Amino acid sequence: xxxxxxxxxxxxxxxxxxxxxxxxxxxxxxxxxxxxxxxxxxxxxxxxxxxxxxxxxxxxxxxxxxxxxxxxxxxxxxxxxxxxxxxxxxxxxxxxxxxxxxxxxxxxxxxxxxxxxxxxxxxxxxxxxxxxxxxxxxxxxxxxxxxxxxxxxxxxxxxxxxxxxxxxxxxxxxxxxxxxxxxxxxxxxxxxxxxxxxxxxxxxxxxxxxxxxxx
Amino acid sequence: xxxxxxxxxxxxxxxxxxxxxxxxxxxxxxxxxxxxxxxxxxxxxxxxxxxxxxxxxxxxxxxxxxxxxxxxxxxxxxxxxxxxxxxxxxxxxxxxxxxxxxxxxxxxxxxxxxxxxxxxxxxxxxxxxxxxxxxxxxxxxxxxxxxxxxxxxxxxxxxxxxxxxxxxxxxxxxxxxxxxxxxxxxxxxxxxxxxxxxxxxxxxxxxxxxxxxxxxxxxxxxxxxxxxxxxxxxxxxxxx
Numbered sequence: 001x002x003x004x005x006x007x008x009x010x011x012x013x014x015x016x017x018x019x020x021x022x023x024x025x026x027x028x029x030x031x032x033x034x035x036x037x038x039x040x041x042x043x044x045x046x047x048x049x050x051x052x053x054x055x056x057x058x059x060x061x062x063x064x065x066x067x068x069x070x071x072x073x074x075x076x077x078x079x080x081x082x083x084x085x086x087x088x089x090x091x092x093x094x095x096x097x098x099x100x101x102x103x104x105x106x107x108x109x110x111x112x113x114x115x116x117x118x119x120x121x122x123x124x125x126x127x128x129x130x131x132x133x134x135x136x137x138x139x140x141x142x143x144x145x146x147x148x149x150x151x152x153x154x155x156x157x158x159x160x161x162x163x164x165x166x167x168x169x170x171x172x173x174x175x176x177x178x179x180x181x182x183x184x185x186x187x188x189x190x191x192x193x194x195x196x197x198x199x200x201x202x203x204x205x206x207x208x209x210x211x212x213x214x215x
Numbered sequence: 216x217x218x219x220x221x222x223x224x225x226x227x228x229x230x231x232x233x234x235x236x237x238x239x240x241x242x243x244x245x246x247x248x249x250x251x252x253x254x255x256x257x258x259x260x261x262x263x264x265x266x267x268x269x270x271x272x273x274x275x276x277x278x279x280x281x282x283x284x285x286x287x288x289x290x291x292x293x294x295x296x297x298x299x300x301x302x303x304x305x306x307x308x309x310x311x312x313x314x315x316x317x318x319x320x321x322x323x324x325x326x327x328x329x330x331x332x333x334x335x336x337x338x339x340x341x342x343x344x345x346x347x348x349x350x351x352x353x354x355x356x357x358x359x360x361x362x363x364x365x366x367x368x369x370x371x372x373x374x375x376x377x378x379x380x381x382x383x384x385x386x387x388x389x390x391x392x393x394x395x396x397x398x399x400x401x402x403x404x405x406x407x408x409x410x411x412x413x414x415x416x417x418x419x420x421x422x423x424x425x426x427x428x429x430x431x432x433x434x435x436x437x438x439x440x441x442x443x444x445x446x447x448x449x450x451x452x453x454x455x
Binding site for chain 2: 121125128129157
């Protein structure tokens with residue numbers, strides 16, 4: 001998240017002091033992203049250096065030093081708001097890595113590994129939902145942040161569900177057509193996947209070559 | 216107090232090679248005032264669990280108690296009475312009777328249970344008003360939006376002396392705003408003392424529950440720990 005642009009956004013409402021900027025930043029983001037006061041002043045110094053904000057030049061550095069946005073700062077803020085965030089290549093996601101690695105470690109109960117992560121994510125979602133239920137009604141910023149977090153965690157759980165379904169189908173197919181069409185015991189896919197123990201990993205490198213994994 | 220108790224409940228369909236174990240040795244307790252969500256993929260046994268809890272289907276083995284009464288020891292009529300008096304159902308497709316108004320739909324289970332028509336009607340009107348549908352009481356289901364229909368179904372499920380609410384994908388066909396409204400209503404009913412069992416594959420729905428149990432191949436394989444307070448997230452990563 002860009003602290004730089006968040007501070008420009010707050011200054012677009014009018015001149016403010018450094019301490020005031022910190023308090024308003026936290027309030028506007030539902031107090032979900034705490035901000036160190038040192039980080040505020042460092043960012044303000046850089047914004048001033050780049051000509052995007054101006055300060056009360058003669059005043060001492062400290063809580064009473066006021067800042068205001070410049071025309072260049074307003075232009076920078078407007079451009080940033082309309083610039084899509086870079087989502088063109090998949091991030092190097094640790095959870096995705098763990099599931100891919102689990103497939104390649106012999107004897108690993110892959111659905112069990114997936115369930116550990118699924119439970120953790122659901123528990124986090126329960127906590128966010130409690131915040132929504134108790135506090136977000138009167139705070140639009142907090143409600144939006146909580147929704148964003150719930151949708152993000154939900155999408156990870158959906159991926160885990162899809163991954164488990166795909167792994168289960170692959171295991172049944174490997175076990176042969178009789179097993180695939182017969183009753184599911186729920187155990188064939190538990191300890192390692194045939195296809196993953198053939199010593200021919202390759203899916204990840206080919207994905208990386210095709211679309212480029214963000215570092 | 217436990218409103219629903221399932222002990223070693225199993226359910227099999229078919230025989231021999233065609234035998235399918237829909238549920239295996241399921242233990243589950245839902246106390247008054249609690250919402251428990253059951254998550255699992257299609258075919259994991261979620262809906263079977265709900266129909267057995269609601270006495271719409273009998274287990275192959277095991278015990279099911281609703282409001283302290285063991286279902287298998289009850290006569291068919293007694294089970295039907297328990298279903299009408301104590302259990303409310305919410306389904307994905309609302310299951311409202313199209314020829315009845317919203318108020319008549321809500322009042323129907325009370326009237327079937329012998330509550331005088333006027334009293335049942337008053338309770339239904341109050342129930343609808345409590346869910347923000349006071350001005351929709353005389354509308355027929357096809358005059359209501361999907362979200363409103365599901366709120367009518369919830370009013371029907373919580374009206375009267377119902378103590379257990381059973382919901383099968385209660386917001387499956389609704390958009391996120393209406394889904395949240397539906398879950399808020401069910402959660403609110405639990406805060407007033409109702410016990411709820413909600414089956415869903417949707418984590419956003421399940422996250423409203425006090426406890427989430429995970430069902431795989433007819434077995435409960437895992438469940439969430441009691442959630443800590445919301446402060447734990449809001450102070451996370453706080454700078455000194």
